[in-house]
Amino acid sequence: VSVVVPASSNKLLVALQGSLALLDFDQATTTKLVQLEPDKTDNRCNDGKCDVKGRFWIGTMHISAKHNEGALYRYYNDTIEKMIANTSVSNGLGWSPDNRTMYYIDSFDHNIKAFDFDETWGTIKNERIIDKITQPGCVPDGMCVDAEGMIWVAIWGGGAVHRYDPVTGRQTGLVKVAAPNVSNCAFGGRHMNQLFITTARSGLNREQLKQYPLSGGLFIADVTTKGLQPYCYNDLNHHS
Numbered sequence: 001v002s003v004v005v006p007a008s009s010n011k012l013l014v015a016l017q018g019s020l021a022l023l024d025f026d027q028a029t030t031t032k033l034v035q036l037e038p039d040k041t042d043n044r045c046n047d048g049k050c051d052v053k054g055r056f057w058i059g060t061m062h063i064s065a066k067h068n069e070g071a072l073y074r075y076y077n078d079t080i081e082k083m084i085a086n087t088s089v090s091n092g093l094g095w096s097p098d099n100r101t102m103y104y105i106d107s108f109d110h111n112i113k114a115f116d117f118d119e120t121w122g123t124i125k126n127e128r129i130i131d132k133i134t135q136p137g138c139v140p141d142g143m144c145v146d147a148e149g150m151i152w153v154a155i156w157g158g159g160a161v162h163r164y165d166p167v168t169g170r171q172t173g174l175v176k177v178a179a180p181n182v183s184n185c186a187f188g189g190r191h192m193n194q195l196f197i198t199t200a201r202s203g204l205n206r207e208q209l210k211q212y213p214l215s216g217g218l219f220i221a222d223v224t225t226k227g228l229q230p231y232c233y234n235d236l237n238h239h240s
Contacts (some may be wrong), residue, residue, distance in 0.1 A: 003048040003058060007233040015045035015058055020075060022235055034080050035145045036060060040113065043070060047184075049093040051102075054234025057083070059090020066125060067108060069074055076121055083124060092143030092184075094151060096166070103130070103151055103166065107139040112153060114166060142184025142198075146225045152195065154182040159212075161185050161221075162197040175223070179215040187227020188240065195221045205217060 003015035008047040012023040018041065020033045021179070037043050037060055048058035055076040060068035065088065072084035092105035095117060097131060101115040102124055111132045115124035118185075130151075133140050146163075150172060153162050159180045163173030170189050179199035185197050201209065201216035 004043055005048065005050055005056065005233050006230070007235045009188055009235060010053075011235055013050075013056060013233040013235070015048055017044050019185060020056070020058070033069060034078070036076060036080065037071075040069065046070070046089065047091045047093060050233050051095060051117075051122060052099045052119055052231055053122060054232060056233050057093055059087060059093075061087070061089050065089055065108075072104065078124060079207060089139075091141050092153060094143050094145040096145065097149050101166070103145070105140045105153070107141060107144060107156065108206040110134070110139060112140055112143070112151065112164065112166075126239075130166050131164055141182065142186075144186050144195075146187065146227050147192075148225055150225070152185050154197065154202075156181050156183060158182065161195065170186075173223075175221045177219055177239050179212050179217065179219075180204065181215065186230070189220075192229065193228045195223050196228070197221060 002005040005013050007013045010025050014021050014023055014136045019035050022031045041058045042063050044063055045166050048061050050056050055074055057074050059072045060070040067088045068086040070087040070090050073083050074083050087106045088108035091107050094103040099119045102115045104113045114128050114130050116126040139156045141154040141156045143151055143153045151164050151166050159177050161175040162171050165172050181200040183200050184198045188196050197219040
């Protein structure tokens with residue numbers, strides 16, 4: 001399992017190797033929803049989120065991170081549709097508070113992209129770059145959005161989460177983490193003002209692990225802004 005998102009009716013939508021499935025806690029059952037990229041058996045899912053209408057957006061990538069082998073898909077009403085082709089390491093997703101803009105990260109592009117988002121139809125257009133990550137050894141990974149519309153991006157190799165203004169591209173905040181490979185971030189807590197930050201041990205040698213023993217841990221940072229509540233997958237749109 002690479003991605004788990006909440007669904008309605010006490011269920012979870014899970015992204016597996018090559019498929020999406022719905023896990024029903026009450027019935028203790030797992031229902032396969034759709035197969036992903038059956039012609040690419042070396043691909044896996046890597047990061048996904050739901051938009052305001054409960055459509056699930058999920059990216060894929062090659063297990064060895066080969067360039068241009070993945071894609072970004074949208075799953076809705078039993079239909080899987082490719083929205084962005086030829087991605088490499090599909091990562092961060094997010095939407096602006098007014099749901100008029102979608103943000104997306106392909107880590108190997110070393111930038112953060114924005115698209116105009118049509119809430120009614122779930123379509124994207126007008127691709128543009130918000131900011132580029134130029135620090136040596138650093139790539140953007142997962143992301144989340146706060147109530148002020150600022151985006152928070154996990155910086156793999158940078159030991160930090162950066163906060164950006166998506167309009168100007170200017171970095172407006174920084175949360176340092178005692179682990180270099182920061183993989184994702186999400187808001188939570190009773191007041192949605194805590195930033196939950198995941199990190200990884202992979203890619204670190206013995207000396208680095210000795211220097212950063214907390215690598216692979218989950219960090220929680222109290223911040224001065226609140227995050228947006230995540231959207232759930234609307235399984236009522238699943239008819240099979």
